[in-house]
Structures are given as C-alpha cells and as structure tokens.
Amino acid sequence: MADVTVIGGGLAGSEAAWQAAEMGCSVELWEMRPIKQTPAHHTDLFAELVCSNSLGNLSLTTASGLLKEELRRLGSVIVRCADANAVPAGGALGVAREGFPRAVTETVSAHPNIEVIREEATGIPDGPTVIATGPLTSDAMAEKIVALSGETLYFYDAASPIIFRESLDEDTVYLASRYGKGEAAYLNCPMDDEQYYAFIEALTTAELSPIKDFEEDMYFEGCLPVEVIARRGPETLRFGPMKPVGLPDPRTGEEPYAVVQLRQDDAEGRLFNLVGFQTRLKWGEQKRVFRMIPGLEKADFARMGVMHRNTYLRSNEVLEATMRVREGGPIFFAGQLTGVEGYVESTAMGLIAGTNAARIARGEEPVEMPRATMTGALANYITVKEGILQPINSNWGLVPAAPKKESGRRLSKPERRERQARMALDTLEGFLGLKIAG
Ligand SMILES: Cc1cc2nc3c(=O)[nH]c(=O)nc-3n(C[C@H](O)[C@H](O)[C@H](O)COP(=O)(O)OP(=O)(O)OC[C@H]3O[C@@H](n4cnc5c(N)ncnc54)[C@H](O)[C@@H]3O)c2cc1C
Structure with missing residues (x-):
C-alpha cells in the first residue's frame, strides 16, 4: 500500500498528491474520470476547470492575489502550471482551458512517487488518506463521507x-x-x-x-x-x-x-x-x-x-485546521468539499491536507498554517466558524487588519491591503523557515 492515498484528481487532489510526493511519500492518486464522469467535467484531465478559466486577480492588493502568492511560495504545482499556461486576462490569472489541466496531468503523472489509478474509489482506506472528490463527489463516495462525518451541506453552482x-x-x-x-x-x-x-x-x-x-x-x-x-x-x-x-x-x-x-x-x-x-x-x-x-x-x-x-462538509464540526477529521484516524479532506469556494481556495486546502497526510505517514505531527496567512486563515475559518458554515472565498476580513495610519498619515485602502499582504508573506516566510523545513 502507498504511504498516502489521495482520492480525486481535481485541483485539490492533484495538489495534495504532489505535496505528499515531494515530501518523499509514495502516493496513490485515484481519479474516476474518464471511466466515470461527473455532471460538470468533460475531459479525463486532472484539475479540469468546470466553469471560468480565471484563477482570480494577480495583484497583491487582492485577497485572491495574496493566496496565489502564498501557494507559489509553498511550491504549489497548480499555481506553477497556471503561471506557465496564462492567457491574456487583464490583471487576472486566466489560464488556457486545455493547456493548464494538461500540464497538471503530465506533471503529476510523471512524478516518480505518484501512481495514478483511474478508478472510482468506493471506500476509504485505513492509512493516511486525502479525500478530495469535490463538489460533485460520486454517490458511492458521498455515502462513505456521510457515514464518516455526518450529513453534508450543499448549494448550487453554475x-x-x-x-x-x-x-x-x-x-x-x-x-x-x-x-x-x-x-x-x-x-x-x-x-x-x-x-x-x-x-x-x-x-x-x-x-x-x-x-x-x-x-x-x-x-x-x-x-x-x-x-x-x-x-x-x-x-x-x-x-x-x-x-x-x-x-x-x-x-x-x-x-x-x-x-x-x-x-x-x-x-x-x-x-x-x-x-x-x-x-x-x-x-x-x-x-x-x-x-x-x-x-x-x-x-x-x-x-x-x-x-x-455542490456538496460540502460541516467542516466546523468535523475537521481540524490541519484538514484532518477530528475523530476517525488519519483521514484528511481537501478542496471544495471542505467548504471553501473557488479554484485557488480548493487548491490551498489540498496543499494543507497533502502536506499533513505525508507528515502522518512520516511519523510527524500535522501542522496548522499560521492564521496571519490567507491559507491558514481560510483553514481556520472553515473549522471554527460558529453556526452553519457557508462556502467562503479568500477575503481580507480573514487575516489581521493593517493599521489605518502610518507615521500620522492615513493609508489608502490599496496601501492597507499591501501591508496586510506583506504581513502575511513575512509570516509565511518565517513559518517555512521554522516549521516545514525544520
Ligand atoms: C458548475 C460549477 C461551476 C463552478 N464554477 C467555478 C468558477 O467559475 N470559479 C471557481 O473558482 N470555482 C468554481 N466552481 C467551484 C469548483 O468546483 C471548485 O472551485 C474546484 O473545482 C474544486 O476543486 P476540487 O479539487 O475540490 O474538486 P474538483 O476539481 O471537482 O475535483 C474532484 C475530482 O474528484 C473526482 N472524483 C469524484 N468522486 C470520485 C471517486 N469516488 N473516486 C475517484 N475520483 C472521484 C472527480 O472526477 C474530480 O476530478 C464551480 C463548481 C461547479 C460545480
């Protein structure tokens, strides 16, 4: 058996598999397409984008831009392939609809530690596992998820x-x-x-x-x-x-x-x-x-x-900010299933889950990302939110605010955003030096 099993080769699953493989773990990546399609996917490619071909704004004065920059620094395969397949989209990261997922598929499949299994997973293995089957999880897997985590929530996406x-x-x-x-x-x-x-x-x-x-x-x-x-x-x-x-x-x-x-x-x-x-x-x-x-x-x-x-978990009741289930062994969730919304947000939860599944496989404790980063703030929000969890995008309300004034001068909104982004990236750099590498 592989050190880590990842179920679902979407944005989150591809990222999770890549991170675990890069940490030296053997990984089985299960993807049911093309044998079984979802109602929204059209190809057999990993990380297929089901709607817009935009991964959001690139500017560091936007929450989405910050999240992408954090993932870039964390070695995200999704952001790397997106950057390499960018199409003109003003200030946004638009990607070639076919070229981007093809690059992800080729890169992930070529990793020596990753074995791709083109089959529908209908059960959850005992070892470290990342479930990243997305908003359109197959029925058999959805049943297993409900048995593990209780009733799921849903909304509609077009x-x-x-x-x-x-x-x-x-x-x-x-x-x-x-x-x-x-x-x-x-x-x-x-x-x-x-x-x-x-x-x-x-x-x-x-x-x-x-x-x-x-x-x-x-x-x-x-x-x-x-x-x-x-x-x-x-x-x-x-x-x-x-x-x-x-x-x-x-x-x-x-x-x-x-x-x-x-x-x-x-x-x-x-x-x-x-x-x-x-x-x-x-x-x-x-x-x-x-x-x-x-x-x-x-x-x-x-x-x-x-x-x-579009199905998602009550993550605020069942997950830790490491993306591991609170009770139920070394099982992690990633992607839109966790209650984040969006391609990049789903990728971010894949990165956390893949890294932590690999840490468990290596006998290490899982880590939480710092809450002052957009990645950590998202993971924290979906796992501690009180009441009913609504799907959430990256946004500035999640990370610590920047001071309104500097040296007596009132800062403009873009300036404050830029300060928030800088704080998040400094925190991330510190975390990378202290935790992941250490
Ligand atoms: C109709 C629609 C439109 C959307 N539009 C946008 C948009 O414009 N912008 C945006 O940012 N987000 C959009 N989203 C949200 C989008 O789905 C997510 O942002 C993103 O694709 C989620 O990534 P993921 O990895 O969690 O899931 P996915 O990318 O869906 O990947 C899940 C993978 O798991 C596979 N799978 C499912 N069950 C099994 C199983 N049992 N065994 C093996 N493999 C399995 C699926 O085939 C799929 O490849 C949209 C969603 C929907 C449904």
Missing part, C-alpha cells in the same frame, strides 16, 4: 457558456481591459439602453432547466446565475457583470450603457467565455437570449452554461 471567436461580429465587439489596465485582454460587447432593457426582459422571463429536488435561493452569493442577478432589479447587472465603467468604445470614445465581457478561454484565442454569465437557462433559451447581445447575433456555442448541486 457555469457560463463558451463561444467560438470566429462567430463573433468583430465590427461590433472591441478589445479592451477595464481602465486600460495591463494589455487589452477582453472582448467587449457594447449595449445601448434600449438593447440593455430588452435583454434584461428576455433574460428574466426565459425558461430555466429543471433540476431534481431544486430549492431556490441555495446559491453561493459570489457565483449567482446571471438571470438571478437580473431578477434582483433591472439595474443590478449594470452594476455587476455588465458594468461599463472604464471600458469606453474606441469608435465613439464613450462608455456604452452596459457591456458584456468575453475572456479568452484557450491558448490559441479561438474560444471565449462570457464573464459572469453562469446560468441555469435551458440551452435553447441561452442561444436565443445571449444572441441578443450585440456582436453575438450569430454566436456559435462551444459549451452551454449548466448548474449543479
């Missing part, structure tokens, strides 16, 4: 459609990044007020796909379906995903009334996804409504938007 660039009307769309930041990376579809309100009317009255046992309002606030945002009020999208500020149309020099942004999805720039347009509309309705967007009249869809139930 994916946005992807369109072939060649089908866009290039006379209408224009290339620009908001406020001209970085290279011009997004294709923008401008709307005037008449087009906007006609679009909102169509969007809010279009037919939805039926979902078994669906309960309204069980969405994650950070990833609401576009039609749900539109139903909150006619102006809501104009202040959300369709915000036109900082995106003047170069032909008029004016900001349009509203804008739909498309982000490059593949390395070659043939595919673009509709940013923030995750949806539960019926497929026929998606085509009808989204073709009302100027420039998309003849849009050819490479993939339609879909919505899925």
Whole structure:
C-alpha cells in the first residue's frame, strides 16, 4: 500500500498528491474520470476547470492575489502550471482551458512517487488518506463521507457558456481591459439602453432547466446565475457583470450603457467565455437570449452554461485546521468539499491536507498554517466558524487588519491591503523557515 492515498484528481487532489510526493511519500492518486464522469467535467484531465478559466486577480492588493502568492511560495504545482499556461486576462490569472489541466496531468503523472489509478474509489482506506472528490463527489463516495462525518451541506453552482471567436461580429465587439489596465485582454460587447432593457426582459422571463429536488435561493452569493442577478432589479447587472465603467468604445470614445465581457478561454484565442454569465437557462433559451447581445447575433456555442448541486462538509464540526477529521484516524479532506469556494481556495486546502497526510505517514505531527496567512486563515475559518458554515472565498476580513495610519498619515485602502499582504508573506516566510523545513 502507498504511504498516502489521495482520492480525486481535481485541483485539490492533484495538489495534495504532489505535496505528499515531494515530501518523499509514495502516493496513490485515484481519479474516476474518464471511466466515470461527473455532471460538470468533460475531459479525463486532472484539475479540469468546470466553469471560468480565471484563477482570480494577480495583484497583491487582492485577497485572491495574496493566496496565489502564498501557494507559489509553498511550491504549489497548480499555481506553477497556471503561471506557465496564462492567457491574456487583464490583471487576472486566466489560464488556457486545455493547456493548464494538461500540464497538471503530465506533471503529476510523471512524478516518480505518484501512481495514478483511474478508478472510482468506493471506500476509504485505513492509512493516511486525502479525500478530495469535490463538489460533485460520486454517490458511492458521498455515502462513505456521510457515514464518516455526518450529513453534508450543499448549494448550487453554475457555469457560463463558451463561444467560438470566429462567430463573433468583430465590427461590433472591441478589445479592451477595464481602465486600460495591463494589455487589452477582453472582448467587449457594447449595449445601448434600449438593447440593455430588452435583454434584461428576455433574460428574466426565459425558461430555466429543471433540476431534481431544486430549492431556490441555495446559491453561493459570489457565483449567482446571471438571470438571478437580473431578477434582483433591472439595474443590478449594470452594476455587476455588465458594468461599463472604464471600458469606453474606441469608435465613439464613450462608455456604452452596459457591456458584456468575453475572456479568452484557450491558448490559441479561438474560444471565449462570457464573464459572469453562469446560468441555469435551458440551452435553447441561452442561444436565443445571449444572441441578443450585440456582436453575438450569430454566436456559435462551444459549451452551454449548466448548474449543479455542490456538496460540502460541516467542516466546523468535523475537521481540524490541519484538514484532518477530528475523530476517525488519519483521514484528511481537501478542496471544495471542505467548504471553501473557488479554484485557488480548493487548491490551498489540498496543499494543507497533502502536506499533513505525508507528515502522518512520516511519523510527524500535522501542522496548522499560521492564521496571519490567507491559507491558514481560510483553514481556520472553515473549522471554527460558529453556526452553519457557508462556502467562503479568500477575503481580507480573514487575516489581521493593517493599521489605518502610518507615521500620522492615513493609508489608502490599496496601501492597507499591501501591508496586510506583506504581513502575511513575512509570516509565511518565517513559518517555512521554522516549521516545514525544520
Ligand atoms: C458548475 C460549477 C461551476 C463552478 N464554477 C467555478 C468558477 O467559475 N470559479 C471557481 O473558482 N470555482 C468554481 N466552481 C467551484 C469548483 O468546483 C471548485 O472551485 C474546484 O473545482 C474544486 O476543486 P476540487 O479539487 O475540490 O474538486 P474538483 O476539481 O471537482 O475535483 C474532484 C475530482 O474528484 C473526482 N472524483 C469524484 N468522486 C470520485 C471517486 N469516488 N473516486 C475517484 N475520483 C472521484 C472527480 O472526477 C474530480 O476530478 C464551480 C463548481 C461547479 C460545480
């Protein structure tokens, strides 16, 4: 038997397997695809991105940027492969949808300590194990998880459609990044007020796909379906995903009334996804409504938007901040199953779980990441939160605040964020010197 078993080759499982292998442990990595698919994955690749191809902002003045930088310094294979497969995305880390997971698959599979097993895991082994089967865990494994940890929680997550660039009307769309930041990376579809309100009317009255046992309002606030945002009020999208500020149309020099942004999805720039347009509309309705967007009249869809139930644990009752179950042997959880939300957050929990499963295998005590780091703060939050745990993204409220003033001068928000990031990275460097290496 391997020193460490990792179940699930998603973002978290790939990271967990890599970390354990890098610590010298033999690792079995179980992935059920392509033998058994999930409702949202399409390939047999590890770390496939089920919706957006963005791993969030790169700036250290954002919580997501800090989390990625921490993972970079911790030797994350996911962030390394993402950096190597970046596509233009303004200030964000957009990755090639095919190139990124392929790089993860090749890198992880080539590790001499990792053996890949393409099979559905239906039981939990006795030795050090990381369960990273994600929000769409197979039914057999979900039963085992419930037996181990009690009832799970859930919410709904949706994916946005992807369109072939060649089908866009290039006379209408224009290339620009908001406020001209970085290279011009997004294709923008401008709307005037008449087009906007006609679009909102169509969007809010279009037919939805039926979902078994669906309960309204069980969405994650950070990833609401576009039609749900539109139903909150006619102006809501104009202040959300369709915000036109900082995106003047170069032909008029004016900001349009509203804008739909498309982000490059593949390395070659043939595919673009509709940013923030995750949806539960019926497929026929998606085509009808989204073709009302100027420039998309003849849009050819490479993939339609879909919505899925998304399972996670009551981590605040069952996990330690090391990602180990409080009772139940050397079993660790990682990824979205732990109640974090997002690709990078899931990866971070994979890194903690893989490292600690390897420590147990080596006869060492598991370690908690310092709470002043974004990685440690996330792990701490999901395991100590009082009441019902809601899925959580990285955010500045989790790490210690920076002083509002410095040498008598009031600091701007970006300056305070920058101070918080620096404190977190200094703490991480100290921790790496003291703990992991020691
Ligand atoms: C529809 C949808 C849209 C989303 N959109 C976004 C988004 O735009 N941005 C974002 O940041 N996050 C998004 N998420 C959240 C996203 O799922 C997570 O951020 C991330 O993929 C979770 O990583 P993970 O490793 O925990 O799970 P996954 O990446 O899903 O990996 C789990 C893996 O386990 C495998 N598996 C499952 N059961 C078994 C078994 N019994 N045996 C072996 N293998 C098994 C699966 O095949 C899969 O490869 C979305 C989620 C869904 C469902």
